[in-house]
Amino acid sequence: MNDYRGHILVVDDHRTTRLKLSLGLKQQGHTVGEAENGRQALEMLRADSYDLVLLDILMPEMDGYQVLEQMKADAGLRDLPVIVISAQDELKSMVRGIELGAEDYLPKTFDPILLRARIGACLEKKRLRDTEQRYLQEIQRERERSERLLLNILPTSAAERLKRGETVADSFEEVSILFADIAGFTRFADGKTPAQVVEVINRVFSVFDELTQKYGLEKIKTIGDAYMVAAGLPEPRPDHAQVLAQMALDMLASMESLREAGYCDLALRIGMNTGPAMAGIIGFKKFAYDLWGDTINVASRMETAGVPGKIQVSERVYTLLKDRFVLRERGLVEIRGKGEMRTYFLEAADAPMAGALRQSRDAALSG
Numbered sequence: 001m002n003d004y005r006g007h008i009l010v011v012d013d014h015r016t017t018r019l020k021l022s023l024g025l026k027q028q029g030h031t032v033g034e035a036e037n038g039r040q041a042l043e044m045l046r047a048d049s050y051d052l053v054l055l056d057i058l059m060p061e062m063d064g065y066q067v068l069e070q071m072k073a074d075a076g077l078r079d080l081p082v083i084v085i086s087a088q089d090e091l092k093s094m095v096r097g098i099e100l101g102a103e104d105y106l107p108k109t110f111d112p113i114l115l116r117a118r119i120g121a122c123l124e125k126k127r128l129r130d131t132e133q134r135y136l137q138e139i140q141r142e143r144e145r146s147e148r149l150l151l152n153i154l155p156t157s158a159a160e161r162l163k164r165g166e167t168v169a170d171s172f173e174e175v176s177i178l179f180a181d182i183a184g185f186t187r188f189a190d191g192k193t194p195a196q197v198v199e200v201i202n203r204v205f206s207v208f209d210e211l212t213q214k215y216g217l218e219k220i221k222t223i224g225d226a227y228m229v230a231a232g233l234p235e236p237r238p239d240h241a242q243v244l245a246q247m248a249l250d251m252l253a254s255m256e257s258l259r260e261a262g263y264c265d266l267a268l269r270i271g272m273n274t275g276p277a278m279a280g281i282i283g284f285k286k287f288a289y290d291l292w293g294d295t296i297n298v299a300s301r302m303e304t305a306g307v308p309g310k311i312q313v314s315e316r317v318y319t320l321l322k323d324r325f326v327l328r329e330r331g332l333v334e335i336r337g338k339g340e341m342r343t344y345f346l347e348a349a350d351a352p353m354a355g356a357l358r359q360s361r362d363a364a365l366s367g
Helices: 015-027 038-047 064-073 091-099 112-153 156-163 185-189 194-214 240-260 294-304 315-321 351-366
Strands: 007-011 031-035 052-056 082-086 104-107 169-183 218-223 226-231 267-282 288-292 311-313 325-335 339-349
Touching: 007 015, 007 038, 015 031, 015 112, 031 038, 038 052, 038 064, 052 064, 052 112, 064 082, 064 091, 082 091, 082 112, 091 104, 104 112, 169 185, 169 194, 169 240, 169 294, 185 194, 194 218, 194 226, 194 240, 218 288, 226 240, 240 267, 240 311, 240 315, 240 339, 267 294, 267 315, 294 311, 294 325, 311 315, 311 325, 315 325, 315 339
Parallel strands: 007 031, 007 052, 052 082, 082 104, 267 311
Antiparallel strands: 169 226, 169 267, 218 226, 267 288, 311 339, 325 339
C-alpha cells in the first residue's frame, strides 16, 4: 500500500460527512482542509496547495460538476486530482464526473478500505506528475540556458540555422574586420597573479563587448589579449566600414578612460581592413563562428604592424572613410606576407559623421 501522505481538501455541504471523512483521513496521516460548498472550495484551492480533492456533487449554489469545470479551466488547478463522492450512483452521473476530469468516482456508501486504496493511488499519481513536471521544468531551464550560451558565442541567425541542422557556411562580398591588441600586455602580466591578469583583461574586454553591442557588430573571438570584431556579417550592412571605424575610436577612448582612472597603464594597437570574406561554424563539441580569407589576414597584419595608441587601416578602408573621417597617411609599411602596403592612421570622425553613425546605429538596433 502506498504510504504517501498528502494535503487533502474535503468538499461537502453535509457537516457530518465532512467530519467523518476528515477524521478518517487524519487517522491515515493526511492533513485535511474542509469546504462546505463549491465557491469556498475554489477559494481554498487558489489560496493553498493541495494534493487531492474529495468532492461532493450535490451541493447548493455551485455543484461538484461546476467546481470540476472551473478547476479544469484554471491552469493552476487543472492537474489536481479529484475523487468525486456522491449519493448519485447512476452510471450517467459517474461518466459525467470522469469526463469533466475526475480521477475516480465513489458513491457515498463507500467502503473505507476501498477509499483509502483509491486515495493512495491518486496521491501516487500526483507525486509522479509533480516529479515529471519538475523534470520538465528543469529540462526547459537547461534548454533556455543552452540557448543563451549558444547566442553568446554565435550570431543569432547562424545559431538558428545550426539548430535546424543546416551547415553554416557563407561568403560575403565586402565586410570590415578589426583586430585590437593590448600592447605590452605580456610584460604587464609578468609578476602578476593569475587573478590580477584575468581581472584586467576581463575589465577591458567587457568594455569592448559593450561597444560591440552598442554598434550592433559581431564579436568573433578573443585570442589571448587580442580582440576581433566584424561588421557587415552575418547580416550585410552598407555602413560596415564607418560603424567599425567609430567603434575603433571608442575603443581607444575607453582605454584612455581606464588609464585616467588608474585601472591600468596599457595602450591599444588596432588594425582594420575591408574586403571579401568567408564565414562559418566549425567544431563538434565547442562551436565557433569564424572567418577566413585574405581580408582577415591583412586586418591582422594591420594590427601587428601598427603603433600603440593608433588605428592603422588599409588603403581600401581609407577609400571608404576618407570623406567622413580624419585620416593621416603613414606611408609604405612592410607587411609580413604581403610586402609593402600603403597604410593610414584613423584619427577622428568629423561631427556630421558621428551624428549619422548614431542614427544608423539606432535604426539598426530598432530594426
